[in-house]
Amino acid sequence: MTAQTASKIAIVTGGSRGLGRNTVVNLARKGIDVVLTYHSNRAEADAAVAEIAELGGNAVALQLDSGVTESFDDFVASLKTALSENWGRGSFDFLVNNAGIGINAPITETTEEQFDRLMNIHLKGVFFLTQKLLPLMADGGRIINLSSGLARFSGPGYAAYGMMKGGIEVFTRYLAKELGTRGITANTVAPGAIETDFGGGAVRDNANYNKMVSSVTALGRAGVADDIGPMIASLLSDDNRWVNAQRIEVSGGMNI
Numbered sequence: 434m435t436a437q438t439a440s441k442i443a444i445v446t447g448g449s450r451g452l453g454r455n456t457v458v459n460l461a462r463k464g465i466d467v468v469l470t471y472h473s474n475r476a477e478a479d480a481a482v483a484e485i486a487e488l489g490g491n492a493v494a495l496q497l498d499s500g501v502t503e504s505f506d507d508f509v510a511s512l513k514t515a516l517s518e519n520w521g522r523g524s525f526d527f528l529v530n531n532a533g534i535g536i537n538a539p540i541t542e543t544t545e546e547q548f549d550r551l552m553n554i555h556l557k558g559v560f561f562l563t564q565k566l567l568p569l570m571a572d573g574g575r576i577i578n579l580s581s582g583l584a585r586f587s588g589p590g591y592a593a594y595g596m597m598k599g600g601i602e603v604f605t606r607y608l609a610k611e612l613g614t615r616g617i618t619a620n621t622v623a624p625g626a627i628e629t630d631f632g633g634g635a636v637r638d639n640a641n642y643n644k645m646v647s648s649v650t651a652l653g654r655a656g657v658a659d660d661i662g663p664m665i666a667s668l669l670s671d672d673n674r675w676v677n678a679q680r681i682e683v684s685g686g687m688n689i
Protein backbone atom coordinates (compact mmCIF):
# COMPACT_ATOMS: atom_id res chain seq x y z
CA MET A 434 0.00 0.00 0.00
CA THR A 435 1.37 3.42 -0.90
CA ALA A 436 1.78 5.93 1.87
CA GLN A 437 -0.56 8.91 1.56
CA THR A 438 -0.70 12.05 3.61
CA ALA A 439 -3.42 14.07 1.85
CA SER A 440 -6.48 11.88 2.42
CA LYS A 441 -8.67 12.12 5.48
CA ILE A 442 -8.82 8.93 7.53
CA ALA A 443 -12.00 7.52 9.07
CA ILE A 444 -12.24 4.79 11.69
CA VAL A 445 -15.46 2.83 11.28
CA THR A 446 -16.20 0.18 13.90
CA GLY A 447 -18.05 -2.82 12.50
CA GLY A 448 -17.05 -1.71 9.01
CA SER A 449 -16.86 -5.27 7.71
CA ARG A 450 -20.57 -5.92 7.19
CA GLY A 451 -23.96 -4.21 6.94
CA LEU A 452 -24.23 -0.48 7.46
CA GLY A 453 -20.56 -0.11 8.37
CA ARG A 454 -19.49 -1.90 5.19
CA ASN A 455 -21.71 0.30 3.06
CA THR A 456 -20.33 3.36 4.87
CA VAL A 457 -16.66 2.49 4.30
CA VAL A 458 -17.27 1.86 0.59
CA ASN A 459 -19.05 5.20 0.23
CA LEU A 460 -16.28 6.97 2.15
CA ALA A 461 -13.74 5.43 -0.25
CA ARG A 462 -15.80 6.73 -3.19
CA LYS A 463 -15.33 10.21 -1.69
CA GLY A 464 -11.57 9.72 -1.39
CA ILE A 465 -11.59 9.14 2.37
CA ASP A 466 -9.28 6.38 3.63
CA VAL A 467 -10.53 3.90 6.17
CA VAL A 468 -9.55 1.87 9.19
CA LEU A 469 -12.42 -0.58 9.55
CA THR A 470 -12.88 -2.94 12.45
CA TYR A 471 -14.44 -6.38 12.62
CA HIS A 472 -15.21 -8.62 15.57
CA SER A 473 -14.86 -12.23 14.43
CA ASN A 474 -15.49 -12.42 10.70
CA ARG A 475 -12.03 -11.74 9.26
CA ALA A 476 -13.01 -12.90 5.77
CA GLU A 477 -15.68 -10.20 5.41
CA ALA A 478 -13.24 -7.59 6.69
CA ASP A 479 -10.67 -8.66 4.10
CA ALA A 480 -13.37 -8.52 1.41
CA ALA A 481 -14.22 -4.96 2.45
CA VAL A 482 -10.56 -3.94 2.23
CA ALA A 483 -10.33 -5.54 -1.23
CA GLU A 484 -13.51 -3.79 -2.39
CA ILE A 485 -12.05 -0.44 -1.34
CA ALA A 486 -8.73 -1.22 -3.05
CA GLU A 487 -10.66 -1.89 -6.28
CA LEU A 488 -12.13 1.61 -5.95
CA GLY A 489 -8.59 2.98 -5.67
CA GLY A 490 -8.87 3.65 -1.94
CA ASN A 491 -6.75 2.67 1.05
CA ALA A 492 -8.18 0.63 3.89
CA VAL A 493 -6.89 -1.43 6.78
CA ALA A 494 -8.89 -3.92 8.86
CA LEU A 495 -8.27 -4.32 12.60
CA GLN A 496 -9.89 -6.70 15.06
CA LEU A 497 -11.90 -5.13 17.87
CA ASP A 498 -14.39 -6.33 20.44
CA SER A 499 -16.14 -3.10 21.33
CA GLY A 500 -17.72 -4.80 24.35
CA VAL A 501 -14.38 -5.49 26.08
CA THR A 502 -12.87 -2.26 27.38
CA GLU A 503 -9.80 -4.13 28.70
CA SER A 504 -8.78 -4.74 25.07
CA PHE A 505 -8.87 -1.08 24.05
CA ASP A 506 -5.25 -0.24 24.92
CA ASP A 507 -4.07 -3.04 22.61
CA PHE A 508 -6.45 -1.80 19.91
CA VAL A 509 -5.08 1.73 20.18
CA ALA A 510 -1.54 0.35 19.89
CA SER A 511 -2.51 -1.58 16.70
CA LEU A 512 -4.20 1.52 15.35
CA LYS A 513 -1.10 3.67 15.93
CA THR A 514 1.00 1.12 14.06
CA ALA A 515 -1.49 0.98 11.17
CA LEU A 516 -1.69 4.79 10.90
CA SER A 517 2.08 5.10 10.91
CA GLU A 518 2.79 2.26 8.46
CA ASN A 519 0.02 3.06 5.96
CA TRP A 520 -0.28 6.83 6.10
CA GLY A 521 2.81 8.07 7.93
CA ARG A 522 0.48 9.72 10.45
CA GLY A 523 -0.10 9.54 14.18
CA SER A 524 -3.67 10.79 13.93
CA PHE A 525 -6.99 10.20 12.18
CA ASP A 526 -9.90 12.49 11.29
CA PHE A 527 -13.31 10.81 11.68
CA LEU A 528 -14.75 8.23 14.06
CA VAL A 529 -17.94 6.32 13.24
CA ASN A 530 -19.09 4.28 16.26
CA ASN A 531 -21.21 1.78 14.33
CA ALA A 532 -20.46 -1.76 15.59
CA GLY A 533 -23.38 -3.42 17.27
CA ILE A 534 -25.64 -6.38 17.83
CA GLY A 535 -29.38 -6.81 18.21
CA ILE A 536 -31.03 -8.82 20.97
CA ASN A 537 -34.81 -9.05 21.00
CA ALA A 538 -36.35 -10.00 24.34
CA PRO A 539 -39.37 -8.69 26.23
CA ILE A 540 -38.62 -6.85 29.48
CA THR A 541 -40.05 -9.76 31.47
CA GLU A 542 -37.61 -12.20 29.85
CA THR A 543 -34.44 -10.13 29.39
CA THR A 544 -31.56 -11.68 31.31
CA GLU A 545 -28.86 -9.73 33.09
CA GLU A 546 -26.34 -11.33 30.73
CA GLN A 547 -28.22 -10.01 27.68
CA PHE A 548 -28.52 -6.57 29.27
CA ASP A 549 -24.80 -6.43 30.13
CA ARG A 550 -23.83 -7.57 26.64
CA LEU A 551 -25.89 -4.82 25.03
CA MET A 552 -24.61 -2.26 27.52
CA ASN A 553 -20.97 -3.23 27.06
CA ILE A 554 -21.13 -3.07 23.25
CA HIS A 555 -23.56 -0.20 22.68
CA LEU A 556 -22.91 2.12 25.62
CA LYS A 557 -19.85 1.47 27.80
CA GLY A 558 -17.70 0.38 24.86
CA VAL A 559 -18.63 3.43 22.78
CA PHE A 560 -17.90 5.78 25.70
CA PHE A 561 -14.48 4.38 26.54
CA LEU A 562 -13.35 3.64 22.98
CA THR A 563 -14.12 7.25 22.09
CA GLN A 564 -12.26 8.39 25.21
CA LYS A 565 -9.20 6.34 24.23
CA LEU A 566 -9.27 7.55 20.62
CA LEU A 567 -9.76 11.26 21.26
CA PRO A 568 -6.03 11.95 21.81
CA LEU A 569 -5.41 10.52 18.32
CA MET A 570 -8.21 12.45 16.61
CA ALA A 571 -7.09 15.51 14.70
CA ASP A 572 -8.59 18.85 15.75
CA GLY A 573 -11.48 19.64 13.40
CA GLY A 574 -12.45 15.96 13.35
CA ARG A 575 -15.92 14.43 13.37
CA ILE A 576 -17.68 11.79 15.43
CA ILE A 577 -20.80 9.95 14.28
CA ASN A 578 -22.54 7.60 16.69
CA LEU A 579 -25.13 5.12 15.41
CA SER A 580 -28.40 5.14 17.29
CA SER A 581 -31.72 3.69 16.12
CA GLY A 582 -35.31 4.66 15.43
CA LEU A 583 -35.96 2.40 18.43
CA ALA A 584 -34.66 5.17 20.71
CA ARG A 585 -37.60 7.37 19.54
CA PHE A 586 -40.39 4.81 19.22
CA SER A 587 -40.91 1.56 21.13
CA GLY A 588 -40.56 -1.76 19.31
CA PRO A 589 -41.62 -4.84 21.29
CA GLY A 590 -38.57 -6.66 22.64
CA TYR A 591 -36.14 -3.79 22.20
CA ALA A 592 -36.31 -2.13 25.64
CA ALA A 593 -32.70 -2.79 26.66
CA TYR A 594 -31.31 -2.10 23.18
CA GLY A 595 -33.41 1.05 22.76
CA MET A 596 -32.35 2.50 26.10
CA MET A 597 -28.67 2.00 25.25
CA LYS A 598 -29.22 3.83 21.97
CA GLY A 599 -31.03 6.58 23.86
CA GLY A 600 -27.94 6.91 26.06
CA ILE A 601 -25.76 7.23 22.99
CA GLU A 602 -27.84 10.18 21.83
CA VAL A 603 -27.22 11.96 25.15
CA PHE A 604 -23.52 11.05 25.02
CA THR A 605 -23.31 12.58 21.53
CA ARG A 606 -24.55 15.95 22.74
CA TYR A 607 -22.01 15.92 25.58
CA LEU A 608 -19.23 15.06 23.13
CA ALA A 609 -20.24 18.02 20.99
CA LYS A 610 -20.23 20.30 24.04
CA GLU A 611 -16.87 19.19 25.40
CA LEU A 612 -15.02 18.91 22.08
CA GLY A 613 -16.18 22.12 20.41
CA THR A 614 -13.05 23.92 21.53
CA ARG A 615 -11.07 21.47 19.38
CA GLY A 616 -13.37 22.07 16.39
CA ILE A 617 -14.67 18.51 16.64
CA THR A 618 -18.36 17.89 15.86
CA ALA A 619 -20.46 14.98 17.11
CA ASN A 620 -23.76 13.81 15.65
CA THR A 621 -26.04 10.81 15.95
CA VAL A 622 -27.35 8.93 12.91
CA ALA A 623 -30.45 6.90 13.78
CA PRO A 624 -31.43 4.41 11.06
CA GLY A 625 -34.89 2.91 10.86
CA ALA A 626 -35.24 -0.83 10.24
CA ILE A 627 -32.68 -1.83 7.61
CA GLU A 628 -32.19 -5.10 5.73
CA THR A 629 -28.84 -6.34 7.08
CA ASP A 630 -27.62 -9.34 9.13
CA PHE A 631 -28.57 -7.36 12.26
CA GLY A 632 -30.79 -9.21 14.75
CA GLY A 633 -30.47 -12.45 12.80
CA GLY A 634 -31.40 -10.68 9.56
CA ALA A 635 -35.05 -10.32 10.66
CA VAL A 636 -35.88 -7.20 8.63
CA ARG A 637 -34.43 -8.80 5.49
CA ASP A 638 -35.46 -12.43 5.93
CA ASN A 639 -38.74 -12.39 7.85
CA ALA A 640 -41.38 -11.50 5.24
CA ASN A 641 -44.04 -10.60 7.82
CA TYR A 642 -41.69 -8.32 9.73
CA ASN A 643 -40.51 -6.70 6.50
CA LYS A 644 -44.15 -6.09 5.50
CA MET A 645 -44.93 -4.57 8.90
CA VAL A 646 -41.92 -2.24 8.63
CA SER A 647 -42.98 -1.20 5.12
CA SER A 648 -46.53 -0.48 6.32
CA VAL A 649 -45.34 1.96 9.02
CA THR A 650 -42.79 3.71 6.79
CA ALA A 651 -43.90 6.78 4.84
CA LEU A 652 -41.80 5.79 1.83
CA GLY A 653 -43.43 2.35 1.86
CA ARG A 654 -40.51 -0.07 2.22
CA ALA A 655 -37.87 -1.26 4.66
CA GLY A 656 -34.46 0.40 4.43
CA VAL A 657 -31.38 -1.04 2.71
CA ALA A 658 -27.73 -0.38 3.52
CA ASP A 659 -27.50 1.93 0.51
CA ASP A 660 -29.97 4.25 2.26
CA ILE A 661 -27.48 4.79 5.10
CA GLY A 662 -23.83 4.58 3.96
CA PRO A 663 -24.01 7.48 1.46
CA MET A 664 -25.78 9.62 4.07
CA ILE A 665 -23.03 9.03 6.64
CA ALA A 666 -20.37 9.73 4.02
CA SER A 667 -22.08 13.00 3.11
CA LEU A 668 -22.38 13.96 6.79
CA LEU A 669 -18.59 13.64 6.98
CA SER A 670 -18.09 15.94 3.99
CA ASP A 671 -17.27 19.61 4.42
CA ASP A 672 -20.79 20.50 3.22
CA ASN A 673 -22.05 19.43 6.66
CA ARG A 674 -19.36 21.02 8.81
CA TRP A 675 -21.86 23.19 10.77
CA VAL A 676 -24.15 20.26 11.67
CA ASN A 677 -23.38 19.56 15.32
CA ALA A 678 -24.97 17.82 18.32
CA GLN A 679 -27.88 16.59 16.19
CA ARG A 680 -29.85 13.35 16.07
CA ILE A 681 -30.60 12.69 12.42
CA GLU A 682 -33.05 9.88 11.77
CA VAL A 683 -32.62 8.08 8.47
CA SER A 684 -35.68 5.88 8.28
CA GLY A 685 -37.74 6.90 5.28
CA GLY A 686 -40.25 8.28 7.78
CA MET A 687 -40.84 5.28 10.06
CA ASN A 688 -43.59 5.52 12.70
CA ILE A 689 -44.21 9.22 12.14
Ligand code: NDP
Nearest residue numbers: 447450451452472473474498499532533581627629630631
Ligand atom coordinates in the same frame (compact mmCIF):
# COMPACT_ATOMS: atom_id res chain seq x y z
P1 NDP B 1 -24.61 -6.11 11.09
O1 NDP B 1 -24.97 -7.27 11.96
O2 NDP B 1 -24.92 -6.20 9.63
O3 NDP B 1 -23.04 -5.81 11.23
C1 NDP B 1 -22.48 -5.69 12.52
C2 NDP B 1 -21.03 -5.27 12.45
O4 NDP B 1 -20.59 -5.03 13.80
C3 NDP B 1 -20.09 -6.31 11.86
O5 NDP B 1 -19.04 -5.66 11.21
C4 NDP B 1 -19.60 -7.06 13.10
O6 NDP B 1 -18.33 -7.68 12.92
C5 NDP B 1 -19.49 -5.91 14.10
N1 NDP B 1 -19.63 -6.36 15.49
C6 NDP B 1 -20.57 -7.18 16.02
N2 NDP B 1 -20.34 -7.39 17.33
C7 NDP B 1 -19.22 -6.69 17.64
C8 NDP B 1 -18.45 -6.51 18.82
N3 NDP B 1 -18.77 -7.11 19.98
N4 NDP B 1 -17.36 -5.72 18.76
C9 NDP B 1 -17.01 -5.12 17.62
N5 NDP B 1 -17.67 -5.26 16.45
C10 NDP B 1 -18.77 -6.03 16.47
O7 NDP B 1 -25.34 -4.85 11.77
P2 NDP B 1 -25.81 -3.46 11.09
O8 NDP B 1 -24.82 -3.05 10.09
O9 NDP B 1 -27.22 -3.58 10.69
O10 NDP B 1 -25.78 -2.49 12.37
C11 NDP B 1 -24.78 -1.49 12.50
C12 NDP B 1 -25.22 -0.48 13.54
O11 NDP B 1 -26.45 0.10 13.17
C13 NDP B 1 -25.43 -1.08 14.95
O12 NDP B 1 -24.97 -0.17 15.92
C14 NDP B 1 -26.95 -1.21 15.03
O13 NDP B 1 -27.38 -1.17 16.36
C15 NDP B 1 -27.39 0.00 14.23
N6 NDP B 1 -28.73 -0.06 13.68
C16 NDP B 1 -29.08 -1.07 12.80
C17 NDP B 1 -30.37 -1.11 12.30
C18 NDP B 1 -30.82 -2.19 11.37
O14 NDP B 1 -32.06 -2.35 11.21
N7 NDP B 1 -29.94 -2.93 10.70
C19 NDP B 1 -31.37 -0.12 12.67
C20 NDP B 1 -30.88 0.91 13.54
C21 NDP B 1 -29.61 0.91 14.02
P3 NDP B 1 -18.21 -9.27 12.53
O15 NDP B 1 -18.61 -9.38 11.10
O16 NDP B 1 -16.80 -9.64 12.75
O17 NDP B 1 -19.17 -9.98 13.44
